[in-house]
Amino acid sequence: MDITFSIKYRAEWGQKLCITGSIVELGNWDEGEQALQLTANGDDRWEGTVSIDGRRKDFVYYYFVKNERGEVYRREWKRMHHMLITEPVKTLFMDDRWIDRPANAPFYSSSFYDVLFKHEREHYPEVKRTKGGEKMRFQIYAPTVPQNMRLYLSGNTPKLGEWDPQKALEMNYLGKGEWTFTTEIDRLSMNKEIKFKFFISDENKKNIRWETCENRTFKLKPTGKYDITSLIGLHFEENNYSPHFSGVVIPLFSLRSENDFGIGDFGSLRKAIDWASEAKLHVFQMLPINDTTFTRDIQDSYPYNNISVNAINPIYVDIQALPPLKHPEQQQKFEQRAKGLRNLDRIDYKEVYKLKEEYLRLHFKEQSASVIKKRPYINFCMENTEWLIPYQAYCVLRDTHQGTPPSEWPLFTEYDQNTVTKWLELEENKDAALFYSYTQFLLFTQLRAVSEYAAEKSILLKGDIPIGVSPKGMDVWVHPELFNENQQAGAPPDDFSAEGQNWGFPTYNWEEGERNNFKWWKERFRFMSNYFQAFRVDHILGFFRIWEIPTIHRSGLLGHFNPALPYSIEEIEQYGFHFREDMLTIPLIHREDLTSLFGEYVKALIWEGFVIPVPESSFYTLNQFGQKYYEEIDPAHIPGGEKSINALKQLCTEVLFLPDPYKYKKLHPRVALEKSLLFNRLGAENRQAWRKLDLDFFFNRNNELWKQTALKRLIPMHRSTDMLVCAEDLGMIPPSVPEVLKELQVFSLELERMPKTFTLSGYNDTETFPYYSVCTTSTHDMAPLRLWWEELDKKDQDAYMRRLADVSEDLSEDYPHADKTFHRIIYHNLQSPSMLVILPLSDWMSIDRRLHIQSPAEEQINHPENPHQAWDYRMPISIEKLISEYSDFTKEIVRLLERTNRD
The missing domain is CATH 2.60.40.10 (Immunoglobulins)
Known part of the structure; x- marks a missing residue:
């Protein structure tokens, strides 16, 4: 032919x-x-x-x-x-x-x-x-x-x-x-x-x-x-065709159903799809569902700390969808334990995981022999060999060396495919490895079935891609070349966190990833597309630049952008900033500030060599510059104990510049230096020069570099998937971010109370939201609608309501349960031009006074400032009750969507 x-x-x-x-x-x-x-x-x-x-x-x-x-x-x-x-x-x-x-x-x-x-x-x-x-x-x-x-x-x-x-x-x-x-x-x-x-x-x-x-x-x-x-x-050529849709977002673990095992799972998700369908919602968004299992304790509840970017967390398996155990008394005992966990207000992550894992292991013994011989299981393993075999090995070794990261596993500190494959084939390892591939097959099959069920009801599933991976996880073990293991990802200081954030994830070695055409990322998208039709890119700024913090430190104040164009000594001096070169990158405290920081323990700390004078200057510095060094000191072995340790860690942040880890003799200005003790000791001319070099560095100098970096990374990855790509682009963003998102037609995230540029009112104008965007009223990282409103004083509440003066209350006489304030706010957001309005379930529920079951504070899922956050939020009633006992609430959502052409 x-x-x-x-x-x-x-x-x-x-x-x-x-x-x-x-x-x-x-x-x-x-x-x-x-x-x-x-x-x-x-x-x-x-x-x-x-x-x-x-x-x-x-x-x-x-x-x-x-x-x-x-x-x-x-x-x-x-x-x-x-x-x-x-x-x-x-x-x-x-x-x-x-x-x-x-x-x-x-x-x-x-x-x-x-x-x-x-x-x-x-x-x-x-x-x-x-x-x-x-x-x-x-x-x-x-x-x-x-x-x-x-x-x-x-x-x-x-x-x-x-x-x-x-x-x-x-x-x-x-x-x-x-x-x-x-x-x-x-x-x-x-x-x-x-x-x-x-x-x-x-x-x-x-x-x-x-x-x-x-x-x-x-x-x-x-x-x-x-x-x-x-x-x-x-x-097909058309200009202004612009349909609008709405959806709901809630972590999968937060769903509650009448027969769950103490946590939202794929069975709960299917029931939630039924409710969303009745409400005429077309998007169901979740937080990450990747496997996070390392300690089998509450630490594993953090959904962004995944040990594998492909494996699904076993805690989400729908036990009710599996065949009952062959011994009825065993089944009954599990059901009884599940009932106790189900009735809790919050998730008992440790006990839920323990219960489900015990059940899965019994189910595996009873059912796996027949399942693994059938074509669906065989196909699943063949299509996912590249990540599934390392995942099996990782899980078995993790269980063998409990609480120990791969870097400390005897014989397996470095991943070698041939060695691992032979080890898995040993008779004593076969069943242990098979359990994990079998479990992943169950999870994949269940989620795929729910995704198809949702599609039949014209509801798409939207996933979430975390920006990081666990430093102790499988991906870092198998692909160390793709990560900078001596750096941690985080965020610079902002209005919500004066210290910035340190997420603990290793940053990406993008140069190495680019050499193999971003294969790891593309495989990640391919697997997700088996059940998701859209995804949120967590912290999409990380594709432009990431805030890196050296692993010797804890505070986000000691981070730097990567990539960036750091200053040379000559450039710094051209701004008019003059300081001793040997003092530019060491912690400094003026002698007159010693007492304010260390109190009565100053002399003892100097005597024991923790704080040392800088020759020929009025400043003191530290014997060790890394914050984690001081965390490892026994408080009993240092004058002032815990108080002095905290002060020494703070002194680590009193530094002018941070050396670039990739370019010799290039320096990054320390962020937010104006709020430090050191800044006030610089002298008027240096303070003025600093403001110039700081403003140029963080807001001008790197913008074009970040734009071209994002395009180089996002274009090939965006090209590799048919899923709808949505960005999480909140916070301090450079001008290049909206430019790139607009060029690639990636959806932005728009939030009325969180403008991305300065506004006199402190709010975004919802009428200006771009069509290709997701509008929401809150995220899991902030106060939900009711808590936000409660925390406003009366003056700010009145000022906000004046913004909504032209928004009709649009209340129905057939719906007497409406909370007028939140009903009006939701209606206002639904009128935005955004193609997608996706609201947290708690914010949808705010329109009905009967559903104010939890306190506003109890509805907040995560507090980013808390490094030990337990991700244990559960919705206050079951989905079944929401459907059967609050049908008028659901009908009111339908009416709102019809009124705003989102049905």
Whole structure:
């Protein structure tokens, strides 16, 4: 079968246009010598012919451009050209169009083609070619066709209906937002060019949405030598189509159901989907569900401290969906223990995990022998070997060396695939390893089933990708080259945390990740896409730059941005800042500040060498600069005990510059130095110079670097997934962040009470939220709506309500339970232009006074300032009761969504 590819593309001098694709004849994705190079035929037309094995009926490909040096200069967008052959042909002519990122790229995601605008894939009939006719195939991406609508083709020929919508051709759905139709054009009657256009409509053609472009045109080649002429690479053109949707967000662990085992699980999730469907919500968002198991204690409740980016936490298994244990008395004992945990107000993480693990091990003994022989389990293991085998080994070794990180495992401090594989094959390890792959198979199967169940109800599942991984986890053990293990990720100080934040995760070695084309990240997205259609990128700023804190320290004040353009000594002096070079990077305290910091223990600390004078100066410094050094000192062995240890740790932060760990003699200004003791001892000229270099460094100098860094990382990763990408971009953000998100059409996160730039009112104007954004009223890291309102004084409450003066209360007489304040706030947010309004369940519940069951403070899930936070929040009533006893609450949500066109 001979296929001629033809495309119009204006190239620069020396450039070459090429094709690579999913079959060997098109290079098997190779962009080198195996790719098909096209020939320029004049008038910016490029063509090339290739013979393809006639058995190849379904393949995809894309065009790319090489410069005069043979380097790839440009590629098409990720939505590729698709060839599906359903009939015998010898020659095809592909009239292609270059595919760039369309203006409505988010609609080209699995959120829409698998859920919100889902259509069943169709098999279209073969069209016979008559003697005087030419077979033409029209193929177009049209991802915005709602489920109750169809796509039609109309044009200026009799076969195309002569512009009569009632005679238009109904397109066949190929999947992933792509439609096709093959028809015959009478060549003898075609002395003029073919004109055509597409429209979306219901079956009766009464509600028609035409393309907004000019009529499309095409001229058949005069020779008639091709069996089929295909018009490929078309996109449905429209300007202002902007549907709106709403959803709910709650951690999976926080769900409560009548028969759970003391924590929200995949069974609870299925019931929550039923409630969301009744409320006409279309998005169900969760926090990370990755395995965090290391201590089997409350520390493991932190959902962002994952030991594997692919494995699911076993605590979320739906026990009720498994076959009952063979001994009824055992089953009854488990049910009784579960009842006690289920009735608690909060999650007892340690006991819940213990209960579920015990049950799973008994279930494994009874059921695994038959399951592991069947095709679904075998396929799961084969498709996930790359992470599943290391995960098995990690879990078995973790259990063997309890509480000990991989860096201290005898014989396994470094991961070696061959060694690990042989070790797992030892008879004494087989069952232990098999238990973990079997458990992951159960979890995968259950979550996949819930995801499909949700999609049937037009509800998409939105996951959460943590920015970090556990330093003691599998990924750092298996891929140490991808991480900077001597650095910790965190955040600089802000209004909520004067010290900044230290999350304890190793930072990424992005340069190494880029060398293998971000394979680790892409595999992570691939696996998530098995059950999620959208995801939140936790702390997307980390793709621009991350706040790194050396592992010798604890405080976020001692961090630096990576990447960054640190200062040289000469640059610092050019700002007018002059200080002894040997004192720029050591902790300093002026002798007159010693007593205020150390009190009565000053002399003893100096005598014992903890605090030492800096020669020829009025300053003192420390014998050891690392904060963690002082944490390891026995308080009984230091004058002043714990109080002095805390003061010494504070003195570690009294430093002017931090040395860059990657560039010799380059320095980062310490953040928020103006709030330090040291700043007041600099002298007026140095203080003024510092303000200049500080402002330039944190707000100007690095912006372009961070923009280009983000594009380099996000474009290939965004290209690799069809999930809808949503950013968590709250906090101190550089100007490049909204620029990049807008360019890539990644959804931003918008919160009225947390503006990203300065506003006189202290609030965001919800009317200015971008369409491609998620609007919410709170996040798990802050006070929920009721607590936020409670913490405002009367003056601020009145000022806020004046902002809502034009928002009608929109209360229904049939709903007497409404809390007018929160009802109005929710209604106000639902009116925002954001495509998605996704509110925490507790904030949805705030509109009903009967559902104010917990105190406002009890509804806050996480306090970021608390490093020992227990993630144990549970909703106050079961989902079943929410459905059966508060149906009028659910109906009120439906009414609000109908009023704001979000139904």
